[in-house]
Amino acid sequence: MIDRSRLRGVFDGLYERLLQREIDGAPEHVAIIQDGNRRYARSNGGAASDGHRAGAETTEAVLDWCGELGVEELTLYAFSTENFARPDEELEPLFDLLERKLREFADADRVHDQGVQIRALGEVAMLPDRVRDAVDYAQRHTRGYDQFTLNIALAYGGRNELLSAVRAVAHDVAAGDLDPVDIDTAEVESRLYDSPVRDVDLIVRTGGDERTSNFLPWHANGNEAAVYFCTPYWPEFSKVDFLRAIRTYEAREESWHRARRERATALVQAVAEAELAEARTVASRLRDRLPGGTADDVLSETELNERPADDSVESPETAD
DSSP: OOOHHHHHHHHHHHHHHHHHHHOOOOOSEEEEEOOOHHHHHHHTTOOHHHHHHHHHHHHHHHHHHHHHHTOOEEEEEEEEGGGGGSOHHHHHHHHHHHHHHHHHHHHOHHHHHTTEEEEEESOGGGSOHHHHHHHHHHHHHHTTOOSEEEEEEEEEOHHHHHHHHHHHHHHHHHTTSSOGGGOOHHHHHTTSSSSOOOOOSEEEEOSSOOOOTTOSIIIIITTTOEEEEOOSOGGGOOHHHHHHHHHHHHHHHHHHHHHHHHHHHHHHHHHHHHHHHHHHHHHHHHHHHSGGGOOTTSOOHHHHHHSOTTTTSOOHHHHO
16 A cells, blocks of 8 residues: 655655755745644644644744755744734733743754844734743843844734834934934834844745735835745645745746846947947038048948947946
8 A cells, every 4th residue: 555645755855855956045034924823723623722833843943944045034923913803712822832932942052053143023012921021031042143033023013113113203303303304214224123124035925825914014025025925834834835935036036137137238228329329420520520521530420330339338247
């Protein structure tokens, strides 16, 4: 009898190695919307808390994958402001899990060995005291590290983040401490939840929904981040899924660079054609003004017509 699970494991292992060979690099900052914990639990006949615990195991695996691939920053959407509307019988076990995992991460040898800095993004003050204490514990115990950054979005909402920044800017302008002409991206970023945060290169969402749910609008949309949606629930998210997401990012980057090269080529051609037309006009005027209507030392229109349009400009590769 064929052992299907064993065959599946062999296939996944082969496919994983194939994907790794296809990947040349990795994005610096990956952000993940960990969706599907509750649906996973229901599909397996368990409570929501069972799904959250299973999802926490996936989170630990993803941290290892990021280290293997060279990702430098990871942001996890662990708890949104909308999640406060869930019933208490679901929230309390979730808060317990967040508290425990934050402390476990802060004490884990691999976190200290790999120089992982843990930071919380969001309205942390809205969380229960025990979770806030765990956030403070994790941040204090990893504050000095800079090899890898783990951002945990807790009580997070992208619109709230931007509104808070806008209000802070407006307050400083009204107080005369900030000139409106000095407002730029750096000024806004300095007022976001936790600065600096790298621009997001890749957003991954599990669970089958194709939306970004108000997640990191400034850092992701402003950077035109690649987005990868996949159907597995978060506890089922595998390394193969993660590698597929990285491959999507690389394909998007290749497409972006190709479009940039095409734009550069078009610009070079347009400039060359404009310069050629201007040179022909100047040569024609000079020829008309000189005695006899011609001159050996004036570039003739024939020579101009024969000259390649782009022989005096950089190639697209150089211009890029």
